[in-house]
Amino acid sequence: MIMGKVVSGKKYEYFEYLTAILISAGMTMFLLGSTEDKGSAGATTFSGVIILVGYMTFDAFTSNWQGELFQVYKMSSIQMMCGVNLFSCLLTSVSLLQQGAFGASFNFMLTHPNFMIDCVILSICSASGQLFIFYTIACFGPVVFIIIMTIRQGLAILLSCMIYSHPITIIGMMGITIVFLAIFLRIYCNHRLKQIKQRRATAEVGKV
Template sequence: MDVLPNSMAVQEAAPLWSDFWLVRLIFNFVGYSSIVLPGYFLIQYFKRRKHLDKGHGICFPLVRVCVFGNEKAESTEDHIEIGRAEMAESSASQQALRLVICIIGLQASYLTWGVLQERVMTRTYGKGDSTVGERFNDSQFLVFMNRVLAFATAGMCCLVTQQPRHGVPMYKYSFCSLSNILSSWCQYEALKFVSFPTQVLAKASKVIPVMLMGKVVSKKTYEHWEYCTAGLISVGVSMFLLSRGDEIKHSSTVTTFSGLIIMASYILFDSFTSNWQDVLFKYKMSSIQMMFGVNLFSCLFTVSSLLEQGALVDSLAFMGRHIDFALHAVLLSICSTFGQLFIFYTINHFGAAIFTLIMTTRQALAILLSCLLYGHHVHLTGVLGIMTVFAALFMRVYARSRIKKKTERSLPPAQKI
């Protein structure tokens, strides 16, 4: 087993890359634009020509599905009522078994994914007696690998389960697909500049940006307690980051600034993704269909960008030189795909509150596992910050469940299930 450098050595090497991550991001945008710009002009052309009313021919069904769909958003209340009825028919023991399976599946998928992600992005491959070792730098290739397997899996599920048609135009998937790609890219890229525990805590602090994005995109309103818990999360993250001041002093200001910019970009893109998916769910669609549509465009975006940059060939060559990297990349894709499936299943059957509770526990375990495996040190102030963050998250889940029960009790008997 090769000797792995500690996190400080990784952060000291990061300035060598700090001049290039922005260039790679610009090249990625150029690659995505080769899909986005022609698609935009085609959509505008078909809408101006009113192709839905006048169109005909072999390509008309494809144009209708991709450009027009059924523009009227449908209410999802019918799907919620059906789901509740199915839950009521199941016994308590069956529901408990399903919940245990969801917990094990989510924890196993994302804990393994987190450990592998840190291994791939912060450690070298091929280091031995006669070789110096190579570091894999192309985050977009890892995103492409994840999305290809998720797309294939969702497609098979749609075929097997014969999902009903929904009304959303296919091009609307591209918005959250592009933001999802960019958030995933930033998540991988950030590990070159910040430690994994710092990244996890920063991800936990995205509650406030998600709320603000929800007000802009989905016109949502929030209670006072939601803003209070979001503020507590920010305080906890600040305590954790300040406790790492000794490490930051040893790294350059360029490295620290680069890491902050990338993590801020991740939070921005990820906040838009979840809120835009909420908008899409107003149409009659299942979670599997959402997974299929988003990953379809993700594959198109990433493969076009990789081919234009010539990075696909280089990444495959790196994979051929280092079999252990190939194994890690495949395992990352498997964990990401199964994680998505468990996410959709858990939310559909148990709701967002239970899912948040499970993922909150996963984040705490991820920090602990990373510290044990890769030697990250957390001071007392950092521990208090971590405890503050997760206490606030548990408070949010508890408050939501109490409000939901209170609302259900206030409903007339005829509306209760």
């Protein structure tokens, strides 16, 4: 949401800030509460914090910038995916050539045909997922997309804990409860806001 204000100058309702804070706090509680052995976990280093902050910053910028491109240039999901993947291939190829690993990677692919098949399958799955991602950003905005991805990660961790019998503390359960309550609160507030706007529009038409 902060990146949305910086990139697009968007204005958010107060309940959107509240739900964003609740979701962030709930996910933090859930992740800390689902750690099996906190004593064996490695200490967080300063470089790790920088990498994490960098990832969050660039990830937030990417979705907001894509949303801005959708609104300004009226791009389709296919056009966005083509542009993003084209430059991804170019940047990856330049990196491989600079490191002298392009030939070795190409030879490895020719030597192991199964690897090529696996890459094709992964590429098809990734392309299908990108279509849904870009469609969500174009129709509902980057904030909704980030919420969906956050919930997906939380459900993946919860499912992992259930399948592999990882313990979840009371704090973790409280965290996941806060996340879902925040989502329902956001849905309810959005619904109420739309009703209020419709009533105002109807009243203005009646006055005219």
